[in-house]
Every structure is written in C-alpha cells, then in structure tokens.
Amino acid sequence: MERVYTEKHCVVESPARPRVTFVWNEVNAYMAACWCQLQNTCELSIVSYPTKRPYDNNVVAAVNNHTLLADSSFETLRSAVLAGKPDILVICGWGKRTYRKLARERELADARLVLVIDTPWRDTWSQRLGSLLLNRFCNQFLAVVIASDRGQIYSKRLGFNASQTMTGMYGIDYKSFRAGGEHRPNPWPKSFAYIGRYASEKGINELVDGYKLYREMLTDPWPLDCYGSGPLASLLRVPGIVDHGFVQPNDLPNKLAHAGAFVLPSRYEPWGAVIAEAAASGLPIITTSSCGASVDLVHHCFNGYVCASEGRSICDAFIWVHRNYGGLQSMGRSSQRFAEAYSAEAWASRWTELFYRIS
Structure with missing residues (x-):
C-alpha cells in the first residue's frame, strides 16, 4: 500500500499499482490505444499471438507486448506470462487449449483471474452445451468482461452473477477519430465508406x-x-x-473524415469497434442488427439506420441517408456523443476500477 496525503493532510491508504497481464488473441490498434491509457494506473504487460493484418510495427510500440508465434507451445505461453509476475491475469476467452490450461497453472494460483468474452448469447445448441461444459473453467475467474449488454445472458449461463460482470471489453482512440472528423470538408461529403475485411461474414455480397x-x-x-x-x-x-x-490504422481518421456516412453490413459481428471509430469521427452509421455495437451506438433513424444483412434492406438504408442529407451533420454529432463512452480513457477508467475492486 502507498500513503497518499490529501489537501486536508489526512493520510489514506491507496492500493499499490497492480501488475496486470493480458493474454490476447491478437493485438490491434484500438486495443493498443486502450492499453496505453491503462499503463497510467498499473504495471502492464501483453502476451499476444501474431495478427494476420499487415499493420505497421509501430501500432503496438507503446505497450509492453510479447508476441508469440502462432504455434507456440504452452510452455512458451506460460513462461511469457510468468515473466510479468501478474497480480491480475486477463484471459481472452477459452478458444485456445493453452488458455484453458493457463487458468489452472499452479504458479499463477495467487493471481486474480478475469475472463473476457465478446460473444453474445445466440441460443444455439453449441452454446447451451458449452455453457455447461465450461462451468468448471469459469468458476476459476473472479470477474468477466463482456462486449455489450448482449453478452449478459451468456455470462449468466456461464455462472457469473451481475456483480461479477462488467460491460466494456472494447474501447477506441476516440480523440484521434474526433480530431480527424473536425477536418471534414464543407459542404458535407456525398459519399459512403466501408472499412473491414472483404469476407462473407462482413456482408460484402449483400453490400454490393x-x-x-x-x-x-x-x-x-x-x-x-x-x-x-x-x-x-x-x-x-x-x-x-x-x-x-x-x-494502416493511423490513416483511418483521415479516410473517415472525407466520408458522408459509414456502412458495416455484417452478417455476424460480436461488437464492431470500427462502428465506434466511425461514430467518433462524427458520421451517421448504417449497420445491421447482427452487429453488437448497433445496440450501443446506433439509434434507428436518429443517428443512422439499422437494417438487415440483405441487399434490399441495405439499399433502403442507403436511400434513407441520401434523402436525409441535410441532417447528416446533426446525426454525426449524436454519433460522437454515443462513442465518447468508448474512448480509451473511459475504457481504462472502467478496467482500473475493476482491478482495484477484485484486488
């Protein structure tokens, strides 16, 4: 514990900065921005697997990141985690066998475990069965962090109560995207923008x-x-x-600043950080109800349009934005207000509170 002297010269005890290790599937720019903020309140280390995206090396240069090989053994993962001597260990899901084994590691018995999942409850047979099989694994964790309220049912099925569950798995570099949006041309651009993989799950067929x-x-x-x-x-x-x-991620704020509206028509998207980035840029949003972030960031016919991942419905969304051109700037301001709750600073504040609560 550290002693802190207040203005009235009262001595209060403040918790020492905890040592926190995140075990993450792959590092990306928006999580790097969040971790940079979190470093202000804890001793942070990241152990991750390589990304498939061709990011510049400087994307994660500001955080203490140990990148493993894609086929790294459990011993390699274990050694990298133990090197951080974590008081708190955050594990991203259970999809890798090494993650499930890590949660049982004896040398980490004193670490407080936090589980992270972005999957919403879809009431499939695999989820019903999985929630039963995973119960013992999940009992090892003091808390679970989910992407949005859509994950509440799943976390409850996994055995976590409301006091153990926190929303806010993702955050973004809100300041950079907002600053980029301030340079949007006048008059407002008459164009749409899409950012993401060109893959079927992103609804590319339906978008076209x-x-x-x-x-x-x-x-x-x-x-x-x-x-x-x-x-x-x-x-x-x-x-x-x-x-x-x-x-490259650093160029995205400028690209979005030259758009008039953003579209992400995914068939399935656990959350969708790029929706938050576009909202922070001050854009109206077209997205589908299949995107988790649509619940948090898009109010239908207020700051965007929530459609189905189907060609005719996406066409209707394009037409609605087109015909409401005069209100796009006002919609964009609303988007920015909604996105601010997912700034890297707000993200770090939520996680810091969680860490001190479970310490």
Whole structure:
C-alpha cells in the first residue's frame, strides 16, 4: 500500500499499482490505444499471438507486448506470462487449449483471474452445451468482461452473477477519430465508406447487391469507398464502388473524415469497434442488427439506420441517408456523443476500477 496525503493532510491508504497481464488473441490498434491509457494506473504487460493484418510495427510500440508465434507451445505461453509476475491475469476467452490450461497453472494460483468474452448469447445448441461444459473453467475467474449488454445472458449461463460482470471489453482512440472528423470538408461529403475485411461474414455480397439497387433507384447516387482486403475483393469491381485496399490504422481518421456516412453490413459481428471509430469521427452509421455495437451506438433513424444483412434492406438504408442529407451533420454529432463512452480513457477508467475492486 502507498500513503497518499490529501489537501486536508489526512493520510489514506491507496492500493499499490497492480501488475496486470493480458493474454490476447491478437493485438490491434484500438486495443493498443486502450492499453496505453491503462499503463497510467498499473504495471502492464501483453502476451499476444501474431495478427494476420499487415499493420505497421509501430501500432503496438507503446505497450509492453510479447508476441508469440502462432504455434507456440504452452510452455512458451506460460513462461511469457510468468515473466510479468501478474497480480491480475486477463484471459481472452477459452478458444485456445493453452488458455484453458493457463487458468489452472499452479504458479499463477495467487493471481486474480478475469475472463473476457465478446460473444453474445445466440441460443444455439453449441452454446447451451458449452455453457455447461465450461462451468468448471469459469468458476476459476473472479470477474468477466463482456462486449455489450448482449453478452449478459451468456455470462449468466456461464455462472457469473451481475456483480461479477462488467460491460466494456472494447474501447477506441476516440480523440484521434474526433480530431480527424473536425477536418471534414464543407459542404458535407456525398459519399459512403466501408472499412473491414472483404469476407462473407462482413456482408460484402449483400453490400454490393444493396449498392447496385441503390444506384438503379436514384439518378444521383453517391460513391462507396471501401478500405480493406480479403477474398471477396473482386465483387467490388462495379460502377460507383472504389476499392482503396488495406489502410494502416493511423490513416483511418483521415479516410473517415472525407466520408458522408459509414456502412458495416455484417452478417455476424460480436461488437464492431470500427462502428465506434466511425461514430467518433462524427458520421451517421448504417449497420445491421447482427452487429453488437448497433445496440450501443446506433439509434434507428436518429443517428443512422439499422437494417438487415440483405441487399434490399441495405439499399433502403442507403436511400434513407441520401434523402436525409441535410441532417447528416446533426446525426454525426449524436454519433460522437454515443462513442465518447468508448474512448480509451473511459475504457481504462472502467478496467482500473475493476482491478482495484477484485484486488
């Protein structure tokens, strides 16, 4: 414990900075921004697996990150975690056998365990069975952090009560995206932007179908700028769609600043940090009800449009945004207000409170 002297010269006890280790599937820019903030309140180390995205090396340069090989053994993972001497160990899910084994490691018996899951409850047979099989594993954890309220049912099924459950798994570099949005051209851009993988689960097929319908129905359609990479890139070779390829995270605020609205039509998305980033940039959002962040960040026909991952429904969303051009700036301001709760600073504050509560 550390002694802290207040303005009235009363001596109070303040907890020492805990040593915290995150075991994460792969590091990305938005989590790196969050961890940079968390370093202000704890001794932080990250043990992660390599990302498949072609990020610049400086994306995670500011955090103490130990990147393992994709096929690293349990002993390698164990040694990397033990090197941090964690008081608190945060484990990202149970998908890897090594994670499940790590939670039982004797040399970590004194560490307080926190589980992180972003999967919402979908009431599938695999989830019903899994929640029973995972009960013993989950009993080892003092708390669980979920992506949004959609995960509440799942966490309860896994044996966690309300006092053990915290929402707010993800955060973003809110300041950078908000600052980028301040440079949006005037008049407001007449264009849509998509950022993400070009893959079926992202709804690329439906996005292209919906955009084609939109162009057929209006005489002055806006272009759709796409930033990403993936196996379905060839589908984007249609009139009005521009494939800009993969963009480094540091360049995303500028790209979004030149858009008039953002679209993410995923078939399935546990949360969707890019929705929060676009909202922080001050954009109206088109997304599907399949995206977890739609519940937290998009109010239908207020700051965006929540549609189905289906071509006709996406077309309707494009048309609604197009016909409400005069209100897009006001919608964008609302988006920014909603996104601020997911700033890296707010994220770090939530996690710091959790750490001190379980210490």
